[in-house]
Amino acid sequence: LAKTTQPISMDSYEGQEVNITCSHNNIATNDYITWYQQFPSQGPRFIIQGYKTKVTNEVASLFIPADRKSSTLSLPRVSLSDTAVYYCLVGAHGSSNTGKLIFGQGTTLQVKP
Amino acid sequence: DAGITQSPRHKVTETGTPVTLRCHQTENHRYMYWYRQDPGHGLRLIHYSYGVKDTDKGEVSDGYSVSRSKTEDFLLTLESATSSQTSVYFCATTDIGVGNTIYFGEGSWLTVV
Numbered sequence: 705l706a707k708t709t710q711p712i713s714m715d716s717y718e719g720q721e722v723n724i725t726c727s728h729n730n731i732a733t734n735d736y737i738t739w740y741q742q743f744p745s746q747g748p749r750f751i752i753q754g755y756k757t758k759v760t761n762e763v764a765s766l767f768i769p770a771d772r773k774s775s776t777l778s779l780p781r782v783s784l785s786d787t788a789v790y791y792c793l794v795g796a797h798g799s800s801n802t803g804k805l806i807f808g809q810g811t812t813l814q815v816k817p
Numbered sequence: 818d819a820g821i822t823q824s825p826r827h828k829v830t831e832t833g834t835p836v837t838l839r840c841h842q843t844e845n846h847r848y849m850y851w852y853r854q855d856p857g858h859g860l861r862l863i864h865y866s867y868g869v870k871d872t873d874k875g876e877v878s879d880g881y882s883v884s885r886s887k888t889e890d891f892l893l894t895l896e897s898a899t900s901s902q903t904s905v906y907f908c909a910t911t912d913i914g915v916g917n918t919i920y921f922g923e924g925s926w927l928t929v930v
Contacts, residue, residue, distance in 0.1 A: 738918060747907050747921030748860070791860065793919070803848040803867050803911070805919065806876060809859040 708792045708808040715814050722779045724811050726792030729773050737768060737775045740791045742810070748791060752777070779813075787815045820844055821922040823908050829928045836895040838925050840908030842888075849891040850909040850919075851875075851883060853902075860907065866891055898929040 709727040716722045728737070736755050740748035752759060754766040754775070765778040779786055791810040795803075820843030830836050840849060850865040852875075862875030864883040872883050880902060882894045895902055908922040 740919070745924070747909070747923055748919075749921065750918045753918060789859075804862070804865060804873065804875070805850065805911075806862055807852070807860040809857075 707806070708794055710790075710792055710808050710811045712809060713812040713814065715816060716782055717816050718783055719781050722782050722786075722813060722815075724777045724779075724790055724792075724813070725774055726777070726808070727774045728792070728794045731772050731794050735772075735794045737766070737772075738793045738795075739764070739766065739775075739777045740793060742789045742791065748789075751790075782813075782815045784815050784817065786813060788813060821908060821910055821920055823906075823922040823925045825925060826923065827926045829930060830898050832899060832929055833897050836898050836927065836929075838893040838906055838908075838927070840891045840893070840910075840922060842891075842910045844910060844912070844920070845888060846910040846912045846920075847888075848911045849885065851881075851891065851893045852907045852909065853877065853904040854907060854924075855904050863893065863906075895927075898927075900929050903927060903929045 736753055738753040739751045741751050742748040752761055752764045752766045754768050756768050759766045767776040789810040789812050791807050795805045822841045824839045848867055851863040852860040854860050861877045863881050864875050864878055866872045866885040884892045906925045909919045911917050911919045
């Protein structure tokens, strides 16, 4: 199981770009990297997922270097509503995988006006 | 969003009483999970299931048991609730296949007094 390490907290200001890095040194060949966002009193929700290089969607970008031992979630021009906890999760669900998924502590992002 | 329903959403119970939380899904997902979330600890895996009647322990399984007799239902039981089990409990599901994302329920707030 790939263990993940993220910063516990980050502060930013509205309009800035925020980059949150996650380390996963023992990532397996079949593992995907997925980021989730959680607001207070809600369940986490999917933001973005990738396997290698760069992935971009309407809310974020995900950068994964060639060795895949880390990944960086990039949030462009954050707003107050981006204040949340962000989790990096590494895992896969293949036919030979029992699907045990362990989350790290997550990164609490505080966006200030 | 995946159809995940947790019940009850809020419960107050007394120390020593049994408590059962239910997670119901309508997506026919193979994998189901129970996590607890406490301040400063992120999401911690209690138990998970990789099929009907197939379950395994997570990180913090002591004091908890689970059952999955049908694909759609995953029950978490606290045999004798303690104050340390006061927490928010999240159910999650995902399906087989590399790269599939996880869907979370809205949480069950349990207070043991």
